[in-house]
Amino acid sequence: MKKIMITSLKSILLFTIICGVIYTAAVTAVGQVLFPNQANGSLIKEENAGKTSIIGSKLMGQSFTEEKYLHGRSDQVSQLSPVSKEQKMRVEKRVQEADKKQVPIDLVTASASGVDPEISIEAAMTQVDRIATTRNMKNSQVRAIIKQNITGVKIGTIDSKRVNVLGVNQSLDESE
Incomplete structure (x- = not known):
């Protein structure tokens, strides 16, 4: 029983790292490289007196x-x-x-x-x-x-x- 529990915990840890960390990081990296504007929210910025401010998004x-x-x-x-x-x-x-x-x-x-x-x-x-x-x-x-x-x-x-x-x-x- 103890061996099954340890194997199960190892599987949970492994899939958490694969799906929660590696996959998420890979998708984020691909998005930033291929679609940087969309990945960052398609923000519309306005510059006033040398100061840039966000006034909205093309997507919302x-x-x-x-x-x-x-x-x-x-x-x-x-x-x-x-x-x-x-x-x-x-x-x-x-x-x-x-x-x-x-x-x-x-x-x-x-x-x-x-x-x-x-x-x-x-x-x-x-x-x-x-x-x-x-x-x-x-x-x-x-x-x-x-x-x-x-x-x-x-x-x-x-x-x-x-x-x-x-x-x-x-x-x-x-x-x-």
Whole structure:
């Protein structure tokens, strides 16, 4: 019995070292070498008076509520079924708040994580008038900034093009 216990403990120790230390270190090293920006969180940094500060990440959405900014998806996490009554009530409320007849779906539904960094091109373009008016800009200037921040590709019928909300808002602030 004692021999079985010692063998079991040795196995636990061995696999802890292999899986918990060696494998983790190897994956981290590969990530740092091949994908350093993503492995470090795709942080967006801003330099002011010689001091660098982190203002966000390309991978995580932030809540922008001021009228002068492009708004992303709701940051209220939702695990509701798309056909549930509660989800229907939330969407209807957000459509009323938007005060428009047609609102892109990603502006009235919440994501499962609450941190989506991107919205559809359609959702971004519906906000052009508000942003341009608030910032005293031409609609064409705001559209150009949005187009500069489109990511993804379109291959045949598969379209993954999206607009990075933080990137647009940074560009808008820089254009002032």
